[in-house]
Amino acid sequence: MIKPFIRNHDYNFIKKQAAFLKQTLRTAVDPKVLESVRYSTESNIMGRFPLADAHQQQLLKGISGLDTADEFDRYLGQLQPYVVEFPTVTAKQIQKLFPKNKKLKIPDLSAVSHRHTTYLSWLDISTNKMFLVHEMNGLIMGVEGRFIPSNKKSYCFLCNRHEELVFFSAVATKRPAKSSPDYYKAIGNYLCMNSMECNKNVTDLSALEKFMEAVTG
Structure with missing residues (x-):
């Protein structure tokens, strides 16, 4: 029985490590360099899974012996069934996260790739609002706020x-003790306009969860 244990951002990290090792295989001429990269790649991946059981360790450690592009593809493909899916949420559940938005525009949930989603995010162009959902x-x-297109490329904080x-x-929902009635604190940052692409690349949850904690208290 397959027991998923790899979260999307960890799978993205594994893909990044695999790409680095594959590139090294194409360019490195010193055997010692290649050996070092093989070792560090495996160590970096295993460091993400300190509680992995024997079967899980065997799956992950296979990367150190790969050589061809086909082998890398098979390795990543074998890990796919072990990726933890994003929780299935309904339109009604999302509406409850944003109760003040009676006319909330909810994205097509059937199009969500749950196995490759760390967070859900969508834009409502008519209200200039952005919505973000994360477990x-x-x-x-859920967190909602205003968005302003940057009209240029730069680095996403996620x-x-x-x-x-x-x-x-x-706007932060938690107020400091004894704050005035008109207390207001906005927290902002730059993130990908296309959340699907962001979900393919995010390898760390710390920035996302720090942001959400700052907003929700």
């Missing part, structure tokens, strides 16, 4: 890739 600490959480961005600004 954190076992709970599905995936660190050079992509077309928007500036996303959300």
